[in-house]
Amino acid sequence: MPKIGAHVSAAVSLDLSFKRAEEIGAECTQIFISPPQQWAKTLHSETEIQTYREQAKKTRIGPNFIHGVYLINLASGKPELVQKSIDWLIYSQEMAEKLGAEGTIFHIGSAGSRGQEEAIKQVIKAISQILEHSQTNLILETSAGAGNTIGDTFQELGQIIKGVGESRVKICLDTQHIFASGYDIRTKEGLDKVVGEFDKEIGLDKLVAVHANDSKTELGSHKDRHENIGEGLIGKEAFRDILNHPTFKDLPFILEVPGFTNSGSDQDNIKILKSLLSTS
Numbered sequence: 604m605p606k607i608g609a610h611v612s613a614a615v616s617l618d619l620s621f622k623r624a625e626e627i628g629a630e631c632t633q634i635f636i637s638p639p640q641q642w643a644k645t646l647h648s649e650t651e652i653q654t655y656r657e658q659a660k661k662t663r664i665g666p667n668f669i670h671g672v673y674l675i676n677l678a679s680g681k682p683e684l685v686q687k688s689i690d691w692l693i694y695s696q697e698m699a700e701k702l703g704a705e706g707t708i709f710h711i712g713s714a715g716s717r718g719q720e721e722a723i724k725q726v727i728k729a730i731s732q733i734l735e736h737s738q739t740n741l742i743l744e745t746s747a748g749a750g751n752t753i754g755d756t757f758q759e760l761g762q763i764i765k766g767v768g769e770s771r772v773k774i775c776l777d778t779q780h781i782f783a784s785g786y787d788i789r790t791k792e793g794l795d796k797v798v799g800e801f802d803k804e805i806g807l808d809k810l811v812a813v814h815a816n817d818s819k820t821e822l823g824s825h826k827d828r829h830e831n832i833g834e835g836l837i838g839k840e841a842f843r844d845i846l847n848h849p850t851f852k853d854l855p856f857i858l859e860v861p862g863f864t865n866s867g868s869d870q871d872n873i874k875i876l877k878s879l880l881s882t883s
Contacts, residue, residue, distance in 0.1 A: 605813075605846055606630040607876045609858040609868035610670065616651055617702070620667075621658040627870040628877075631855040633668040633708065636698050640673060642687055644694045652701050659703060666855050668742070668775075668812060669699050671709030677729040678712040678722040678753045688712070689729050696737035705811065706740030708775045711754040711763075722753055727766035734769055742773045742811060747783040748825040755784040755825070757804035764805060774805060777814035777859075778845065779830075782837055785823040789841045798850050807850060815842065815856040815876060831860045832875045843879040 608631030613620040620634045637645040659665055675688040695707040714722035733741060743763065748755030754763070764772050778788065786800075787793040801807065817835025819828035833839035845851055856876060858868035 604880060605851055605853070606666075606855045607815075607858075607873050607880075608632050608664070608855055609873065610634070611868070616654070617647060618651065618654040618658045620655075621662045621664050624664050625662060627868070628873045629858075629868075630664060631666050631668075631857065632664060633670050633857045633859075635672070636669050636695060637672065639670070642672070642674060642691060644691065647698065656703050666705045666812075667702070668705050668855075668857070669695050669702075669707045671695060671707050673710070675709050676712030677726045678714045678717075680715055680717050680722075685725065685729060689733055692733045692741070693736045696733060696739055696741060699739045700737045704739070706742045706771075706773065708742040708744050708812065708814075710744055710746060711752070713750045713752045715751060719751075719753070719759070723759065723762055723766070726753060726763055730763070730767050730772060731769070734767070734771060738771070740771045740773045740811065742775050744775045744814070745777050745780045745784070747777075747780040747827040748785075749827060755780070757801050761804035761806075764809060772809070773811040774809045775812040775814055776801070776810060777816060778837060778842075779814070779816035779818040779835075780827065782818045782822055783820055783824050783826055783828075787822055788845065789822075789837060791844050794841070794844050794848060798848065810850070810854065813845075813851060813854055813856045815845075815858050816860055817842075829860050831863060832858075832872050839875070839879065842876065846876065846879050847881045 608629040610633040611620045611623040613634040746752040746755040786797045817830040817837045819830045820826040862869040
């Protein structure tokens with residue numbers, strides 16, 4: 604059965620993410636380990652890291668993931684930006700290993716005005732460099748496709764994974780992002796088709812997490828706009844099908860929604876997802 608969790612705050616101390624997860628009924632987590640709009644590499648003490656590991660064991664909440672800062676762009680034509688992205692991801696992967704987290708989920712970035720093939724070759728090279736510094740998974744997030752971003756098609760993601768040729772490169776499938784990229788998951792037939800294409804281009808063994816988000820924007824909009832479960836254009840019944848599809852039965856589902864009081868992923872969204880799980 605899937606685990607239902609959320610992106611939660613790790614403010615003040617990383618281990619407090621588990622307390623916040625328990626408060627909303629989350630069974631797995633995703634956190635920021637540094638401010639998401641900065642290149643800062645926050646120094647976390649050995650005591651804080653050890654307490655995080657102890658709380659993960661005590662609460663049995665997991666798997667747990669780190670989310671990359673929003674500034675990352677491995678596809679950029681600016682060498683200094685690419686290097687900053689590589690350096691930050693090395694830092695994050697080293698932290699993931701220390702924390703016992705599954706790895707770092709991150710947005711690959713935009714090629715800008717450059718050709719896709721040139722950008723993809725650069726991304727492959729950068730990922731290979733990052734992987735040399737830790738043993739944890741590096742997790743590519745599916746993109747909504749705005750502004751010539753890399754990773755909005757399964758074909759592109761598959762190309763990157765095959766190019767790197769390393770088993771630790773994994774995928775997080777964001778339901779809102781793939782919907783905005785034109786993958787219609789609103790019916791069982793559509794979902795089966797999308798799963799089949801994912802398997803063909805990437806391989807289902809590469810899928811390690813789902814970002815469970817409804818969509819404020821229409822199919823193929825290429826806009827990254829999350830909505831609460833059942834309040835968007837994907838719809839509650841589609842999430843019932845996704846949660847109970849054999850492909851997703853053992854995966855963590857992580858909410859990244861505005862929340863019904865606009866305070867972020869909340870207990871009500873978690874209850875909705877849990878209510879859609881089949882007990883048979």
